[in-house]
Amino acid sequence: MDQRTDESQTRAAADWPDGLYDLLKTHGIRQVALVPDAGHARLIRRCLADNEMRVVSLTTEEEGIALLQGAWLGGEKGVLLMQSSGVGNCINMLSLAIMHRTPMPMIVTMRGDFGEFNPAQVPMGNATQTVLEAMGTLVRRADRPEDVVPTVDATIRLAFNTFRPTATLIGQRVIGAKTFGKD
Amino acid sequence: MLAASGKLDRRELCRALLDDRGDMLVIAGLGAPAWDITAVGDRAENFPLWGGMGGAAMIGLGLALAQPARKVLVITGDGEMLMGVGSLATIAVQRPANLSIVVQDNEHYGETGMQETHTKHGVDLVGMAKSAGFPRTMLVTRPEEVPALRAAIHEGGGPLFAVAKVDASSLPLVLPPREGSYLQARMREAVLGPAAHHQL
Numbered sequence: 001m002d003q004r005t006d007e008s009q010t011r012a013a014a015d016w017p018d019g020l021y022d023l024l025k026t027h028g029i030r031q032v033a034l035v036p037d038a039g040h041a042r043l044i045r046r047c048l049a050d051n052e053m054r055v056v057s058l059t060t061e062e063e064g065i066a067l068l069q070g071a072w073l074g075g076e077k078g079v080l081l082m083q084s085s086g087v088g089n090c091i092n093m094l095s096l097a098i099m100h101r102t103p104m105p106m107i108v109t110m111r112g113d114f115g116e117f118n119p120a121q122v123p124m125g126n127a128t129q130t131v132l133e134a135m136g137t138l139v140r141r142a143d144r145p146e147d148v149v150p151t152v153d154a155t156i157r158l159a160f161n162t163f164r165p166t167a168t169l170i171g172q173r174v175i176g177a178k179t180f181g182k183d
Numbered sequence: 184m185l186a187a188s189g190k191l192d193r194r195e196l197c198r199a200l201l202d203d204r205g206d207m208l209v210i211a212g213l214g215a216p217a218w219d220i221t222a223v224g225d226r227a228e229n230f231p232l233w234g235g236m237g238g239a240a241m242i243g244l245g246l247a248l249a250q251p252a253r254k255v256l257v258i259t260g261d262g263e264m265l266m267g268v269g270s271l272a273t274i275a276v277q278r279p280a281n282l283s284i285v286v287q288d289n290e291h292y293g294e295t296g297m298q299e300t301h302t303k304h305g306v307d308l309v310g311m312a313k314s315a316g317f318p319r320t321m322l323v324t325r326p327e328e329v330p331a332l333r334a335a336i337h338e339g340g341g342p343l344f345a346v347a348k349v350d351a352s353s354l355p356l357v358l359p360p361r362e363g364s365y366l367q368a369r370m371r372e373a374v375l376g377p378a379a380h381h382q383l
Contacts (some may be wrong), residue, residue: 031248054248056277059269066238066267070210070245073230073367075375078245096235096242099363 016174017042019149020107024053024079027156031056031071031078033064039109039175040081061086065093068104077160080106084113084128084169085121094135097165105159106137106167107152114143115177125172132167143171184326186350191326193287193349197258198223199329200285200336205254207337208246208370212239212259214294215353216287220258222357227373230366231359237267240284244274247282247342250374254281256336261288261302261346268311274342275316283336283343284312289351297351312344321345 020043024032032047033056034040047053058064064080071078082090087108097104111118112125132139138158142151148170155166184195197219201209210230211217216239217231232239243257264286274282290303302308313320319341323332335343360366371379 031245054277056244056248056273059272062238063241063267063270063273066235066241066270067245069235069238070242070247071249072245073208073242073370073374074246074249075371075379076245076249093235093238096238099234100367101364102367 014145016145016148018046020152021046021050023149023153023156025050027160028077029079029156030054030076031067032081033058033067033078034081035061035064035083035086037081037083037086037109037111039083039170040107043081061089062093065090065096065104069096069100069102072102072104077103079156080104082106082108084108084110085124087128087132087167088124091131091135094132094137094165098136101163102165103159103163104165105156106132106165107155108167108169109175110169110172113172115172117177117180117182129169132165135165137165137167139167139169141169141171143173145174148174184329186352188350188352190348190350191324191329193289194219194222194354196287196329196347196349200256200258200333202333204228205337206373207254207256208250208374210239210243210246210255210257210259212236212257212263214260214263215289216258216260216263217359218354218357219287221359222354225359227369229359230370233361233363236263237270239263240267240270240274243282243284244270244277244279247279248277251279251281253374254337254339255279255283257282257284259284259286260293261286261290261308262292262300264308265301265306268308271312271315271317271344275312278316278318278342280339280341282341284345285332285336286344286346287349288346289349291351293351293353302346309344309346317342317344319343323347 112121
């Protein structure tokens with residue numbers, strides 16, 4: 001592989017937020033529930049600009065799990081975007097997905113994961129995958145930019161094809177650690 | 184419709200609200216509201232919850248956004264609504280005209296030993312919904328006010344948020360089915376037809 005190909009692949013990989021937006025369109029996602037995270041900012045902007053998508057900003061992430069339950073009852077597909085700390089807020093509400101066999105794809109940007117600066121992010125970041133799996137969620141990780149789109153594609157398919165909660169965890173190595181100007 | 188306490192009988196209230204309901208979809212919060220809608224009549228357009236406390240109103244929002252041409256009614260308790268009180272802000276911002284939320288407020292946690300909720304101590308859910316931006320709110324305490332509530336639910340022009348103060352006594356259990364995938368599949372089929380099970 002020559003250097004030019006390397007560079008173009010790197011650029012393409014850095015465009016993963018746009019790739020995720022295209023994926024949501026491909027899968028016919030109509031309801032996008034979210035509590036914002038910096039790692040999702042570009043994807044959120046794309047969704048807000050799309051009149052065919054309803055972006056539902058939440059006060060807490062568990063609202064998003066309940067929203068996805070209602071959307072599926074009404075025949076619409078949804079997705080929940082959040083930061084890893086928000087996963088902790090969803091745990092009991094995930095009972096809905098197991099009880100009713102409801103597709104609930106989640107796209108989680110990690111904190112407390114790789115080079116974290118803020119000690120308060122580490123406990124939940126360290127527990128994110130474990131607690132999701134404890135609640136029956138199928139979890140896959142993407143730790144390189146080029147893995148993000150294929151992994152999210154796989155977990156969205158798993159959610160809607162096999163009727164369960166699924167999550168892609170996008171590693172902090174992909175997003176970059178927030179350092180509060182203290183590099 | 185009044186109980187001996189002088190407050191509304193929750194089940195009679197439920198029966199009145201669901202009378203001649205057409206194709207309205209109904210989500211019921213866990214506990215007594217789920218037993219109440221089942222006592223009125225179990226059917227595919229009912230989604231009684233066995234858990235997910237705090238999520239009933241948001242399930243209603245997701246359903247109302249997905250099916251804007253159908254009326255969606257969430258019937259839940261004061262404890263359940265208080266656990267998800269932030270969703271009042273989320274729903275007010277989304278402003279679905281076809282969604283109504285009715286809290287049957289007995290001022291207690293009825294399933295766990297009748298401990299008092301915050302509404303017993305003056306917390307005003309109607310005021311909170313109004314402040315969040317709900318365009319229509321109602322407080323119902325008398326039988327003669329119930330027809331107006333039923334009419335408002337059926338009119339649309341929401342989202343509507345209402346509190347009905349109900350008698351706190353527990354009524355005989357009328358349990359809905361407990362098989363969650365059945366509850367979900369039957370409502371999806373009622374909404375989407377047989378395609379509900381084949382559309383992927």
